[in-house]
Amino acid sequence: MINSEDILSKLEKRLGAVGTGVKKEHVGTVISNNDGVITADGLARVQMGEMVEFTMGERGVVLNLSEDSVSISLLEGGTNIREGDKVKSTGKLLSIDAGEDLLGRVIDTIGNPLDGRPKIKKGKPMPLEKIAAGVIERQPVDTPLKTGIKAIDAMIPIGRGQRQLIIGDRGLGKTAIAVDTIINQKRKVKGKKRVICIYAAIGQKQSTVSQVVDKLKAEKALDYTIVVVAGASDPASMQYLAPYAAVSIGEYFMEKGEDVLIVYDDLTKHAWAYRQLSLVLKRPAGREAYPGDIFYLHSRLLERAVRLNDKNGGGSITALPIIETQASDISAYIPTNVISITDGQIYLQPDLFNLGIRPAINPGNSVSRVGGAAQTKAIKSVSGKLRLELAQYNSLAAFAQFGSELDESTTKQLERGKRSVEILKQPQYSPLPESLEIVSIWSVTNGFLDEIPVEEVGRFEAELHEYVKTHAGKLIEKLDTGDKPDEKTLGELEKIVSEFKKGFK
Amino acid sequence: MNKTFLKQLIITSYKKNELNQDRILKIADRLNRKDLKKYIKGLRMAEKIRTVIVETPIDENIETKRHIQKIYADKKVVFKKNPTLMVGSKITDNDDIVEMNLRNSLESIVESIGENYD
The missing domain is CATH 1.20.150.20 (ATP synthase alpha/beta chain, C-terminal domain)
Structure with a gap:
């Protein structure tokens, strides 16, 4: 029998903890709105990477702190923001709510569902920017991550916790390798943990993403996969943050001891989005107009792929970044950057593709620096x-x-x-x-x-x-x-x- | 006109912690349109830093005025009547706004219910 006195006393306790009605806000005023970047004055105590909110509820993230003003990149909407509008700081760094409810869902960079299904339950807020695990917290990569592709599992094996780059020109099957790897995780390996997959679509066409999602659904792989989408028509800030959102979600599962596979498709478009954002923020341009910290953009992302030791839960994040080359030029700026960061690469060659050798993997130019340690005997x-x-x-x-x-x-x-x-x-x-x-x-x-x-x-x-x-x-x-x-x-x-x-x- | 010079001009525009009209007009006469816009913006910012705006739904009383003036001893306190505030007040000190009213309490309750119940 439910005791009404109990219910009322519980409710009163909750109300007491709700708030005293004092609201403190730290505000600024919009000075200008250019190309998705808002310049505002005030906000003297705002942090770099902090989320801010505008009058109509639009959200942005602080990306530049100057003496007299602050530059904010919009995460959504923004066409109604005018000079003189108020912007307030939220006091929170940009984060995404992660939880089991995300499995099987298609979401955007800030966690809004895109698949037309019910609202996602509030999960644990995971910061988008985080320092990667240190040396002491890690253990060597020694557990295979099976792709199910003979050429890779035999000659360029991938281990759980490794970063393996997939590089090649457009249309050679880079996404196909990644999707096949995700589908193969459906297979349960005795004695090994399940692998949760996260597919981060950065700057992709919506039609391409839709095809990938449909295929995963058809192969019953979507049940253990999360798709984070920042499409070609999304703001550059969303495209810039999407991989970080994906790895933050991955870290939620990794901290619980799970193994996670994250596919970044692709980091070339990610670099383009960051270049666009940096140029609008008037940051100094370097080689090929990329900002000076373009290497750091990818290194800090990929360093978060890690195999934790048993003391820290034993979980892992395996990263499969994808880079699109132009005319097979792997000595270009972004490809060389990412090659130097990752633990190996799978190089796809157009000649092989045209000869009907698919997957068009060139075993001579491909390598896995983990090697045999990531293979079964x-x-x-x-x-x-x-x-x-x-x-x-x-x-x-x-x-x-x-x-x-x-x-x-x-x-x-x-x-x-x-x-x-x-x-x-x-x-x-x-x-x-x-x-x-x-x-x-x-x-x-x-x-x-x-x-x-x-x-x-x-x-x-x-x-x-x-x-x-x-x-x-x-x-x-x-x-x-x-x-x-x-x-x-x-x-x-x-x-x-x-x-x-x-x-x- | 660089930032240092602009700061100097703004400091000069004040006399005994109040804006001095004569000085401002003298300075304004010597500036071109572009610099004048910067100067005006600088003055607005300076005034914003030095001023605290207190909004209440009712007319202020002398006790309250004295009390608030004591808290913000180094600033100018301006009182405004704002009937939209439900049983409370709002204090704006440069970039910081502190709002205490019944509406916030009700909004907090709604937010809490939304977070804790499906």
Whole structure:
């Protein structure tokens, strides 16, 4: 029976804690409104990065503090703001509310839902700007983050807590790699924590973002993904802050001990937005008109990708920043900056894409500085030879173009290389479990595909996968454990592949 | 006209802590349009720093006036009547505004309910 006295006394207690009716405000007056940047006087005690509010409720963030005035970048609206309008400080640094309710949602930089679904419950405010975890709080990256893409998991492995750059020209499949990686996290790996994914769309077309969201929904990957959108039509300030909002949300989950994957798509547009903002704020322009702290813009963002030690919860943030190059120029300003910050890069090449090699990954120019530490023993044992064989094949293939007669071993190497290249091709939205990756790579490196015509390799692989799943379920389970396959397992694998090959037409 | 010179002009415009009309007119006659605009803006800012505006819904009484003048001893206190304030007052000191009224209490209650209940 509900006691009305209890309810009333609780309500009275709450009212007592509500407030005394004294409101203190720190205000300024708008002097000018140019290109989304408001100059205001007053606000003498406002902090850098503090949120301010205008008369009609529009919000902005303080980005410049001068002797007599303050420059505020608008986060929303702003066409009604006129000279003489009042602006008040909120006393809070820019932050975003993070919580479990964000999973499966599409939001903007300041946390407003964009997917037409109900309002998001208020969560823990996470500051957008934060100093990254120190050296003592970290531990080395030693847990794989499986992308499900053979070329990456075998030769350029990514670990949880790593920053791996995806770089290439437009239209080569950079976003496709990121989306496939997110979809692959649907697969539960025994003994490993789930991976929460955050896709930060910066300066992208709304149609592109919509396609990505639809695909994630169709693959049931949206349930563990948060999409933060600052599209091409959003103010430069929103585009500038979007990646920081994404990493702040990631830090909320990381602090609870979870593993998080954040895709920044893409940081080139992020740099453009920051350049635009800095020029409007009249900050001195440097090389290519970028402001002097353009490196710091990305370094402080990417440093927040971290693997925490067990004392600090053991969580991690893995970052997949994307950079779009122009005419494959990886020696340009922004690409070189980000390459020097990240722990490796996946380089996509237009020649390979045009030849039908998709994903168009150039294994020669791609590297993972974490390397084998981010691989299970299983895949490490089969893929060790692959990178070297491909490098040898590429140099031989150039030589063979001259049409001279080749000896038997060279011809064999060339044929093996062609089949290795073919086996590494993979359709979009089809990430593979580790067991099937091992089956494919082991088959090609041990010569089981040497008699198969190159154009039939794709079909061979697809049918082999089906055959192994149907006839060797226990073998699949053994391979999925990640342990180095023993002689017995390798024997079983050899048997099953040989059986299939006999019946392959 | 640089900022230092403008500051000097503004200090000179005051006599015994009050704006002196003669001095202001003399200075204004010697300035071009652009500098005059800066000068006027500077004077407004200076006056804003030196003035405290107290708004109440009713006419002020002498006791209250004396009390507030004691708190802001180094500033000029101006009293204004503002009937929109519900049972309270509003004090504007340069960039800081302190508002005490019933409306704030009601708004706080509404905000608290909104935060704590779905």
